[in-house]
Amino acid sequence: ARIASNSPKTFMGLPEVKIGLLPGGAGTQLLPRLVGLQGALDMILTGKNIYAYKAKKMGLVDDVVEPDKLKRAAIIMAERLLKKPMERKGKKGFMNWFLEKTPVGRNVVLKQAGKMAMKQSQGNYPAIPAILDCIETGVKKGLEAGLAKEREHFEALMLTPESKALRSLFFATTDNKKNPYGKSEREIHTLGMIGAGFMGAGIAEVSVTKGVNVLLKDIAPETLQTAQSQIWKSLQKKVKRRALSKPEAQKQMGNLQPQLDYRAFDQADMVIEAVLEKMDLKKVIIKDIEEHSPEDVIIASNTSSLSLTEMAQAAKKPENVIGMHYFSPVPKMPLLEIVTTEQTSKEVISACYDFGLKQGKTVVVVKDGPGFYVNRILGPYLNECLLLVDEGAAFDVVDKALIKKGFPVGPITLLDQVGLDISAHVTEVTRPLFEPREGFKTTPAVTQMYEAGRLGRKNGQGFYTYDPKSKKRKGPDQSAYKFFNGNGDKKIPLEDMQNRAVLAMLNEAVMCLEEGLIANPTDGDLGAVFGIGFLPFTGGPFRYLDSWGPANVVAEMER
Ligand SMILES: NC(=O)c1ccc[n+]([C@@H]2O[C@H](COP(=O)([O-])OP(=O)(O)OC[C@H]3O[C@@H](n4cnc5c(N)ncnc54)[C@H](O)[C@@H]3O)[C@@H](O)[C@H]2O)c1
The missing domain is CATH 3.40.50.720 (NAD(P)-binding Rossmann-like Domain)
Structure with a gap:
């Protein structure tokens, strides 16, 4: 039996997925048996924290008490268990019974979870299909088969570049908690x-x-x-x-x-x-x-x-x-x-x-410098995406290409979300930095759109159209193509779009390092991943550059 304290400091979870692994100590096998397939999939695939009362509700713990009553509760529970073994009842209701206890229902749950997880991860995180495979094996072929599968996948995941990158980010984040300037004497009260x-x-x-x-x-x-x-x-x-x-x-x-x-x-x-x-x-x-x-x-x-x-x-x-x-x-x-x-x-x-x-x-x-670090590396990336539109790519196609690459939001949607007023301002501030560079092409589209009264999502006029009431995004606004040379009907190969945009950002990150704007590559990685959501599974722009190989990156940029 498990008893949790109700302190907000108490939370539970299986966070391994966040470092590109799976809960290898039988987590993928025992958790579904304890809390059911639906609850376990949610916990293991997201790595999220579960607080005490929710844990009790989902069957992860058997009781919740005040922190100072833990020992007493444990004794009472032990005495009770001596008299009668624990009987855990699953959630009630026909639907739950169907989804948890029948082969057809479980299949529905597994399929649905797989679809959702793959949509969110865009196939960039090998731990996701591995976890699904372990759970499915355990459910269909029993505990022993599930455990064997878990070992097999765990060993393979340990060696993936994605897990290595995510682990390095994790350690960098932990190191970041030490103040490199020494603990301050001045506390802000x-x-x-x-x-x-x-x-x-x-x-x-x-x-x-x-x-x-x-x-x-x-x-x-x-x-x-x-x-x-x-x-x-x-x-x-x-x-x-x-x-x-x-x-x-x-x-x-x-x-x-x-x-x-x-x-x-x-x-x-x-x-x-x-x-x-x-x-x-x-x-x-x-x-x-x-x-x-x-x-x-x-x-x-x-x-x-x-x-x-x-x-x-x-x-x-x-x-x-x-x-x-x-x-x-x-x-x-x-x-x-x-x-x-x-x-x-x-x-x-x-x-x-x-x-x-x-x-x-x-x-x-x-x-200090135009755009500091995060917005500065964002500048050439967004500019490159706008150039793709100028060459004829559609707004939503560019967005989809970069979401598929692993960004949390498409670049064109991002401009609308941030607001074209702010985007135009940042564009103008950073323009003097980029324009004198040989071969660096910029587009005035965002500034022109702003001057024409388009503010993006906030006034419902941007690259996309928006529902006036809910502000929900609808389709691309065809009339916004007039600010570009292209009109959204040209096909540019997916990988070209992705590489051009990402390389523009990598290049700028390297320049920031050379100029001493950031102190080291790790700061550059942390800033990009946590500020922009730059492809976490790569570990950040500098780590990505290393794994791609600087010579290959240069060759691709020259192409
Ligand atoms: N919105 C973003 O995404 C974002 C991100 C990072 C930084 N920033 C920066 O943060 C700042 C604020 O942005 P925001 O989005 O919160 O704007 P906002 O318009 O929501 O808020 C600005 C507030 O300042 C108040 N204000 C104006 N003059 C004042 C004065 N003399 N004394 C006290 N209050 C005054 C206004 O009443 C308003 O409430 C800007 O410098 C912006 O560049 C914004």
């Missing part, structure tokens, strides 16, 4: 957050949940209200999953102080601004922060495209100015890109690194 919009609210959320006091300032009362309810909703979701207790959620919410003025900013250890993307406004905000906060306060900007070096010139103490570039949506996206200028002090970087770790982020430190 109080954060001033200026701008409670989409990003500000997200940064506030990942801070209050870690016990940081957040003074959340905006100029619009309704934005403050929206931010508050957004954070509360997010906490409630965790309460519902029993990943957080109600009093703890209330306590976390208590760490948030929404306000329209600079009250209590004299207590702030750090202030992050996430107001509109306008240099003049950001400079005014820096002056305001200096006026209302302690002299040595850290002044951070969440800008995604403006020069930190220029911004820092507005500060009395430019050594305290730094970029804290979060990705949207902040509570979900794992990366924090810290941007430093020539003047930023080591002590400030160190404090920000620790703060990012506290917020649960994977942190990379990069130097």
